[in-house]
Amino acid sequence: MFSSPFPENNDQAPTSSITLTDDKGRTLECYVERSLSADGQEYVLLLPIDSSIEIFAWEGEGEDEEAVLVEDDDIIDEIFSTAQAVLAEQNLVLKNTAYALTVAGDLPPVEESDLFTLEIEDEEADLEPEQLQLITTFYHHEQEYAIYTPLDPxxxxxxxxxxxxPILLSPEEFREVQPLLEDQLFNEVE
Known part of the structure; x- marks a missing residue:
């Protein structure tokens, strides 16, 4: 999973959808935002139909407290029903979908006080900080968790x-075809 470097010039509404399936058999319904051909291969840019969310655990005390992304499937399985219940209070339905946790329903409006900036440390790529919106917090076995949704899709x-x-591109495959896809996308915009 990754964010795209392409601009969000979507004057046209998505017209079709595709289902991604992970190796565990979970599915993720996505809109086809763009379809491109390069070197005889058809590529698609996909946007999940439901909003993606990320769960963080707050660890440490006082000044040393930091948010740690929960990625372990066993921990997600353990806290899932609690997270599902607190999101249901906001009329949101939590789903354990392929490649990302998602919620169906209307997210609350963006409030400046609910924004969190996540600095991404990656030695190979110069990544921009990611802005996330707080949806809710909850406790599970005395551990505090926070549920955020990324502002960028x-x-x-x-x-x-x-x-x-659809076959997801690995980061290496994406880097190989990125120049071809960018050329074609930017040519469409002009």
């Missing part, structure tokens, strides 16, 4: 197999 790039099945 979660986008996926996939290539279509001969049978039309």
């Amino acid at each position: 979660l986008l996926f790039f996939a290539r279509l197999s001969k049978t039309g099945e």
Whole structure:
């Protein structure tokens, strides 16, 4: 999963959808935002239909307190029903979908006081900080958790197999085809 460097010039509404499936059989319904051909291969830029969320655990005390992204599937399974219950209070339905946790329903309006900036440390890539909006917090076994949604949409790039099945591009594959796709996208914008 990764954010796309492409601008959000979406004057047209998405017209079709594709279902991504992970190796555990979980699915994620996505709109096809763009479809591109490069070197005889069909590529699609996908936007999940539901909003993506991230759960953080607050660790440490006082000045040393920091938010740590919960990525362990066992921990997510353990806290899932509690997170689901607190989100239901806001008329949001939590889903454990492929490649990301998502919520269905209307997110609260963005409030400046609810924003959190996540500094991403990656030695190989110069990544911009990610802005997240707080949705809610909850406790599970005396551990505080916070549920955030990214302000920038979660986008996926996939290539279509001969049978039309989407195959997510690995970061390495994406880097290889990125110049071709950027050229084509920027040519469409001009």
